[in-house]
Amino acid sequence: MLRTNKDKQTAFELVSLESLVPQDHMLRKVDQYVDFSFILEKVRPLYCEDNGRPAIDPLVLFKMVFLGYFYGIRSERRLEQEIQTNVAYRWFLGLGLTDRVPDHSTISWNRRKRFKDTTIFQDIFDEIVLQAIAHRMVGGRVLISDSTHLKANANKHKFTREEVLQNTKSYLEELNTAVEQERKERGKKN
Secondary structure, rough: OOOOOHHHHHHHHOOOHHHOOOOOOOHHHHHOOOOHHHHEEEHHHHHHOOOOOOOHHHHHHHHHHHHHHHOOOOOOOHHHHHHHHHHHHHHHHOOOOOOOOOOOOHHHHHHHHOEEEEHHHHHHHHHOOOOHHHHHOOOOOOOOOOOOOOOOOEEEEEEEOOOOOOHHHHHHHHHHHHHHHHHHHOOOOO
């Protein structure tokens, strides 16, 4: 049976992002308990309302950076690609299936220029963590994560405890390094 474009359009309209994101997905929990609306007030002084072209919604921009940090995506270019194909990410950002994902260079420009001499990323991160603690999503002490898969060769009687601090500043520095590396590989000036 040959399907027409109208048939495809009708089938497409029956699918919604809401139905494609599992009810137990972690981003649904984040969306339920973390109110990101505080971001608009925090960034208001950094935007001009009556000059230039309309900016990307700051909520989308900061939620994109949040996704990168939350899921360990260490490249803005890669983050853009992941959002293109991941329906849960699109749902979380409020983007439809056919909405254009903001370009990686827009994220980079805002991060390196507009917010360069501010603590806005740390301030927003701190507020998100405080909200998560208030809703018992995370503990207020120590978070340990290890995703390295190695054969264990450990003696439970001999070990050293080491605390490794990872903050938003080091994540942003990693993004800068990735941007510089990508530009160098493409033969562009920094």
